[in-house]
Amino acid sequence: MISVRFGSPTDAGTTPWGTLVLPVVPGAGGKPVVAELANLAGSADFADEVAAFLADDERAGDAGRVGSFSRPLRDPSRITLVGTGSGDARSWRKAGGALARTARDADVTVAGLPAEAVASFAEGLWLGEYRFRLGEPRPSDEVKLQRVTLMIQETSELEAALDATRIIVRQVSFARDLTNTPSLTKTPAWFVDQVLHQGVPEVAATVREPDRLIEEGFGGIMAVGGGSAHGPRLLELTWSPPGATKHVVLVGKGITYDTGGIDIKPVEAMQLMRKDMGGAATVVAATLAAAQLGIRVKVTALAPLAENMLSGSAWRPSDVVRHYGGMTSEVHSTDAEGRVVLADAMAYAVAELEPDLLLDFATLTGASRIALGKTTAAIFTDNEALAKSVESAAALAGESVWRLPLPDDYLKETVAEIADLNNAAGNPGAITAALYLREFAGSLRDRWMHVDMSSPAWTAENDGELRKGATGWGVRTIVNWLSDEAQSLS
Ligand code: BES
Ligand code: MN
Numbered sequence: 001m002i003s004v005r006f007g008s009p010t011d012a013g014t015t016p017w018g019t020l021v022l023p024v025v026p027g028a029g030g031k032p033v034v035a036e037l038a039n040l041a042g043s044a045d046f047a048d049e050v051a052a053f054l055a056d057d058e059r060a061g062d063a064g065r066v067g068s069f070s071r072p073l074r075d076p077s078r079i080t081l082v083g084t085g086s087g088d089a090r091s092w093r094k095a096g097g098a099l100a101r102t103a104r105d106a107d108v109t110v111a112g113l114p115a116e117a118v119a120s121f122a123e124g125l126w127l128g129e130y131r132f133r134l135g136e137p138r139p140s141d142e143v144k145l146q147r148v149t150l151m152i153q154e155t156s157e158l159e160a161a162l163d164a165t166r167i168i169v170r171q172v173s174f175a176r177d178l179t180n181t182p183s184l185t186k187t188p189a190w191f192v193d194q195v196l197h198q199g200v201p202e203v204a205a206t207v208r209e210p211d212r213l214i215e216e217g218f219g220g221i222m223a224v225g226g227g228s229a230h231g232p233r234l235l236e237l238t239w240s241p242p243g244a245t246k247h248v249v250l251v252g253k254g255i256t257y258d259t260g261g262i263d264i265k266p267v268e269a270m271q272l273m274r275k276d277m278g279g280a281a282t283v284v285a286a287t288l289a290a291a292q293l294g295i296r297v298k299v300t301a302l303a304p305l306a307e308n309m310l311s312g313s314a315w316r317p318s319d320v321v322r323h324y325g326g327m328t329s330e331v332h333s334t335d336a337e338g339r340v341v342l343a344d345a346m347a348y349a350v351a352e353l354e355p356d357l358l359l360d361f362a363t364l365t366g367a368s369r370i371a372l373g374k375t376t377a378a379i380f381t382d383n384e385a386l387a388k389s390v391e392s393a394a395a396l397a398g399e400s401v402w403r404l405p406l407p408d409d410y411l412k413e414t415v416a417e418i419a420d421l422n423n424a425a426g427n428p429g430a431i432t433a434a435l436y437l438r439e440f441a442g443s444l445r446d447r448w449m450h451v452d453m454s455s456p457a458w459t460a461e462n463d464g465e466l467r468k469g470a471t472g473w474g475v476r477t478i479v480n481w482l483s484d485e486a487q488s489l490s
């Protein structure tokens with residue numbers, strides 16, 4: 001992790017700068033400028049060069065734009081200009097992420113960073129430097145930056161904000177690692193092991209293996225996992241702080257690989273299906289973060305983990321699956337497997353855990369991407385206050401959500417012939433999936449939300465604080481929501 005420390009502003013100009021990083025903001029008439037450059041000790045020496053450089057690049061103020069020029073044999077020996085756009089949290093994260101990826105030196109000093117930007121900027125640096133480490137990193141991917149000195153008066157509030165950010169980023173990175181890991185390694189048992197080895201003793205864990213899943217009636221998880229040589233698991237994590245007045249249950253889809261099953265996917269659609277446990281990674285990482293941050297809400301994470309394979313023991317189209325608690329699903333597609341494992345976990349939560357609020361996170365449908373594009377998650381709930389609270393937590397995190405409706409018009413399509421529900425009721429696919437899941441929220445129907453994160457769980461390009469591959473989407477939204485909104489919801 002890049003080390004971020006504070007330097008005393010009064011020392012500015014008395015010790016060598018080395019590489020100096022300056023934030024660029026849009027100035028009068030939209031022309032990019034470095035704010036208050038004249039107030040920086042010694043800046044008379046290089047202000048003209050900065051002005052000339054900025055005059056050459058009218059987009060230098062765009063969030064995440066990085067420009068640099070070197071000054072051989074002089075100090076600063078290099079000046080790097082980082083665009084910070086409108087100066088909101090999102091822009092600062094983007095700026096930090098871009099700097100982490102493009103800095104050409106190991107050690108830089110940042111001057112002119114406002115105190116309120118410190119946490120977002122560091123969050124961007126740390127999320128932006130993330131790399132999935134498996135074997136030797138390729139040189140082209142190497143992050144050079146190791147130490148960032150912020151010329152800002154150190155305060156206990158800034159220290160605390162940085163500490164919290166560090167915890168959150170570590171858990172986002174953990175979720176990314178889990179999701180990026182190839183499925184030859186990532187069996188349900190392996191996923192559980194990774195979580196148990198995170199060393200967060202405040203969180204209690206229960207692991208259900210196939211014998212117990214069968215005995216307790218988790219027929220959905222067993223059906224979906226039945227085709228794989230690597231048996232399914234149900235992982236249950238609990239963070240139960242003293243004095244908590246709310247209990248939130250978070251359910252995450254944990255399909256370690258989705259071939260589609262007997263309804264096999266074409267190879268292009270299957271290629272990235274190791275990410276199909278992104279929901280489970282998100283709820284687990286958010287729960288560990290809640291414990292490490294000491295958030296005063298009881299949180300249970302449920303991760304139904306299974307590999308959707310095809311083999312002689314695989315489930316098949318037209319099967320009837322009996323879920324935890326007794327509801328049944330008729331299998332119209334073995335590729336609509338996510339909702340079938342979520343259904344078991346939701347029914348279990350409602351029957352046994354007495355949640356105040358129930359949220360599920362899942363890479364559930366390709367249809368959500370067709371509706372909302374490549375970075376936005378679809379949220380579904382009948383609860384206005386819950387919708388508003390998650391929308392504002394997501395906005396704070398810079399994670400995009402959009403609410404879709406749960407219209408009654410399609411309810412009849414979710415009904416099956418020889419079972420209670422049809423697991424693949426057809427178009428509109430994201431909506432019929434949500435309507436199916438709502439049937440398992442039971443008495444919590446009005447205190448439930450479904451989040452379809454199929455799109456934002458993965459990104460094809462480096463962008464701001466995101467690295468190509470798994471994004472860890474949702475961890476920051478959940479943490480924001482738990483630490484603020486969830487406590488005031490009735
Ligand atoms: N895991 C997929 C959904 C998905 C697709 C996630 C693309 C991320 C990117 C899910 O299990 C699935 O296959 N859904 C089907 C549902 C259909 C069979 C009713 C889909 O979206 O096509
Ligand atoms: Mn599928």
Ligand code: ZN
Nearest residue numbers: 255258276338
């Ligand atoms: Zn799937």
